[in-house]
Amino acid sequence: MKALVTGGAGFIGSHLVDALMESGNEVRVLDDLSAGSLDNIKRWLNHERFEFIKGDMRDPGVVKRAVEGVDVVFHLAANPEVRIGSQSPELLYETNVLITYNLLNAVRDSSAEYLVFTSSSTVYGDAEVIPTPEDYAPLEPISVYGGAKLAAEALISGYAHTFGFKALIFRLANIIGERSNHGVIYDFINKLRRNPEELEILGDGTQRKSYLHVSDTVEGMLKIFKHFRESEKTVDFYNLGNDDWITVREIAEIVSEEMGLRPRFRFTGGVDGGRGWKGDVKFMRLSIEKAKKTGWKPELDSYGAVRRTVKELLRTI
Missing domain, CATH: 3.40.50.720 (NAD(P)-binding Rossmann-like Domain)
Structure with missing residues (x-):
């Protein structure tokens, strides 16, 4: 091909x-x-x-x-x-x-x-x-x-x-994963490198999505x-996507843990009921039943994918 x-x-x-x-x-x-x-x-x-x-x-x-x-x-x-x-x-x-x-x-x-x-x-x-x-x-x-x-x-x-x-x-x-150069995990790592004491989190932290x-x-x-x-x-x-989902706050906790830090979390409060920005979908989880019928299923759940990505990005960015 x-x-x-x-x-x-x-x-x-x-x-x-x-x-x-x-x-x-x-x-x-x-x-x-x-x-x-x-x-x-x-x-x-x-x-x-x-x-x-x-x-x-x-x-x-x-x-x-x-x-x-x-x-x-x-x-x-x-x-x-x-x-x-x-x-x-x-x-x-x-x-x-x-x-x-x-x-x-x-x-x-x-x-x-x-x-x-x-x-x-x-x-x-x-x-x-x-x-x-x-x-x-x-x-x-x-x-x-x-x-x-x-x-x-x-x-x-x-x-x-x-x-x-x-x-x-x-x-x-x-x-998410190695070579990504935008997104919440990438942003959190860079923010914590600039200021290990405090992490700004867009929105109210309850945004929950599948990774x-x-x-x-x-x-x-x-x-x-x-x-x-x-x-x-x-x-x-x-x-x-994945069968599970994870909150922005939980992602912040995983990033902090992998970096060996205990920063204060400062939530911006966000817009439109706690969204990170205008147009941010606050809750997203896709049905993957159709995809799984073809024989595919993800090896890593959302939590595993986030933790692996943090480790990958800490090595490469």
């Missing part, structure tokens, strides 16, 4: 590249390195089955060249910062919706048979059913980021049904993709 991974030098993308290369596939990466790093994929840079293209997906010509000759496109390129939506919605549009539109036009005119897209749990908004299944409706994102992901999903579905390729869409919980380690994420993506290829579906949706 010849695969294109957009955002392949980023956090999740680089772990996916590792798995694809280790399985003997040909891999091409398209990344502008705005959020990713060549260090994440340096082991493959001179490999005969690997190709790296530095390019901005807002340029349709760049995208068209990257898609040429591939069998499957794993579309992970995106601005990963949910919070930026309230300050720069136009940037989230460009780096989530526009680049997906450019990619779909390139796929339409190519030999690619499959598109795999990493969407987000944020498309569900404040779901009234928890754990939230894939067929939950109506989808009502409460952030511009969630809206952009949902818009990309809709475009992908429309293009796949119209132009004859198959599309697999993953709605991801909070994905999945990147190793379980990539394994799930590839196992479910294999299952999807053998199905009759044109477009299909799968949640990837």
Whole structure:
């Protein structure tokens, strides 16, 4: 299989590249390195089955060249910062919706048979059913980021049904692990390094969400993709997350413990009833029953994933 991974030098993308290369596939990466790093994929840079293209997906010509000759496109390129939506919605549009539109036009005119897209749990908004299944409706994102992901999903579905390729869409919980360079654990570590005596925590600390380690994420993506290829579906949706969830306060306690610190916790109080920021989904846990029916299940629960990630990041950042 010849695969294109957009955002392949980023956090999740680089772990996916590792798995694809280790399985003997040909891999091409398209990344502008705005959020990713060549260090994440340096082991493959001179490999005969690997190709790296530095390019901005807002340029349709760049995208068209990257898609040429591939069998499957794993579309992970995106601005990963949910919070930026309230300050720069136009940037989230460009780096989530526009680049997906450019990619779909390139796929339409190519030999690619499959598109795999990493969407987000944020498309569900404040779901009234928890754990939230894939067929939950109506989808009502409460952030511009969630809206952009949902818009990309809709475009992908429309293009796949119209132009004859198959599309697999993953709605991801909070994905954590080595090489991540944003998010609550990353922020807590850096805050405590600056001030070991006090830790600022956005919101009221009761926000509760599901976390999945990147190793379980990539394994799930590839196992479910294999299952999807053998199905009759044109477009299909799968949640990837965990059966449990963890509060922000509990994450702060694990980070402090692993760093050997006992800081004071200072909660900002947050907005809209204790959320960390405008558009923050306060409670999120996805149903993963559909994914588990394919034979996948996460090795680490949310607590295990958080603790492993803290250890990984303390070694590397």
